Amino acid sequence: MNQSYGLDLDKLPGELTAMLEALRSGSAGRANAANGAGGSGQPQDRLPQHIPASDSGVLQRASASPLPHIDWNQFMKLARHHRVYPQIHAEAGGGLIPSDVLQALAGDCRRNTWRMLALGGELDRVCRSLAERGVRSLALKGPALAQLLYGDVSLRTSKDLDILIPVADLELTERLLQKLGYAADDPIPRGLGDWKWKIHHVAFTHPGTGIQIEVHWRLNGDIGKEPSFETLWNARQPSALSSAVHMPGDDHLFMYLVTHGARHGWFRLRWLADIDRMVRRGQDWAALVPLLRRYHALDQAGQALVLAAALLHTPIPRALQPRLSAGRGPVLAARALGFIADAVVLTTDPGAGDVSKDYKRYLFELKTTGQKWRYALTRLYPSFRDAKAVPLPKSLYFLYFPLRPFVWLWRQVRQQA
Template structure:
């Protein structure tokens, strides 16, 4: 570990420091013998709350259960064991549905790549019970989106919401639509982009060309290459402020697979995700002792990446869900600054120019016939004002 991955952990609670140690250690017994004080004066109820919030409890339970000395209260182990078993059942259900959906899509010749869920757990952890997933995410070419949605409806899924859109702005302002199955209670997100604009990213054909295939789920399941997966996870984690340690644990597990450093740095540079990638490396190495290939260390040396990592520590030290309003005032203020800060200059320009593109609200402010919707472009500044 070098100073490039040093982070200010002085603001973290003892409980969070212990949780990080449990997630990072190769042998927790050695850590406990070397630093027994780490287990003293711990609010174990808070440890469980942190593990649940950060969604790392299925990974945490085996670590605790393997410890030789019982430094963790039995009640904590029993609670985590119950949650671990519940998650295993849920992941098995999701895995079965993922294989079914992959087969149904393939039968319709709809190319698809699963982004997260059980295939990610199997690939990164070698065991689907060690990671949580609340839904299934897959991406399809935008030209096949209508057919993919029709398939889900035929299978009993219900679309949760319809976008208010004008002049096709949904294609880049949004990146997925959500379906829910009322019987099996499974949620599915269908993507046509990895991330919302102004994020730059590979097109579907490029992702498909580099895809990997898993045969653990009954039918062949296609998913992202290691390098594309890192780009996706880094951009996703940055957008959410790394407010859940599970995302950093994913990064650590992926780094242990040793993605090609040259291919990865070129990919991140091409799509303006150098700083998001550097932020992910700094946080994963600094908090979870993730291994970083020397060929990737230049990403962590970037000044902006270091600044973004420190900004993300604001969310790591708090149990917040950035997409579950209302947010506490101090979190709201911080996020208003953080959100544009994670964008490159080019992305910031695209983001600003996006305000000049008409919004669906403009049609409510000044209703016009659809054939005249092009007039919302020159009218946009006045309608916004």
């Protein structure tokens, strides 16, 4: 039985409801395996990576009576905004989606296939080059995640490549990427030293191919507690994409995906579709729950599972259902549901107006009480952004401490302007 956990789904636009119907795998029978595994605490049986459209019970039932009053142009816009058109096209069966819409989706899917193949080849090249120079790397999302969860890189979209490295290897990685033709989008702000924990990645773009690589030294920003690179590397898993590519183990990967999605307010359903796949393919919940608790990610996991259960009919293990009802997951899920329904792109850029203000409030609500206190204390420490706004010689960097309130105010005024 699917649960909404108090989420109000009645106000969702019809086009979004239709898109969710097209996304659902319809594997109601498979949910029993997930629920049963949750009770025993053992990993669930692995499910097929790709569920054919003919096996999609939801879509077969929907094919008898196509959804009425759907603006299919808006449906296409939503599918592109949420980056789920490959899954919709792969799962769409008789009559739910008109043939001309399916044809447009097919065109998007062809372009995505070429894009993902190019990203996969470049991920192999970069990871192999790093390994040859002794730099260990973990692929976080992109084609490696598509291959793992969907069994086919074309069944997921990706804007860029994300790799995680030890922070000590950042300079070496930067030099290597430059040799491979990449240029940093922005200089790494090394001046005050706070960049290591106030930001968690830097981006490099290849001017010839347009491919962007985000090099991470932390899974997430904002000083949250997280596993060390050594811990992640020791629990790594190989990628079927290439012998040179490794990924975090399933438990760490699940934790990363729920914290990443939560940090972005789940404004793209692509991230929630990944959670649905991870749950259906099987997780060792007995090992995962203590891991989530240790790194203060239980609320984010609860949020993700509440949203996935309500929107994608993801089968939630019985052992987790009481945790979802008792924690902050439903409240955080309700906040994110607004971002999903409004199809907004969340940003902290002051130029985004109310969207930026709502997103900043949401990010603060996402933190635990302890994280809120730590966040407040870090605001007292000078930022690399202060040095960018008011440049001083390195010998005078100590002045950024007493000047911090005034420089911060000056930065806010400039941003508003």
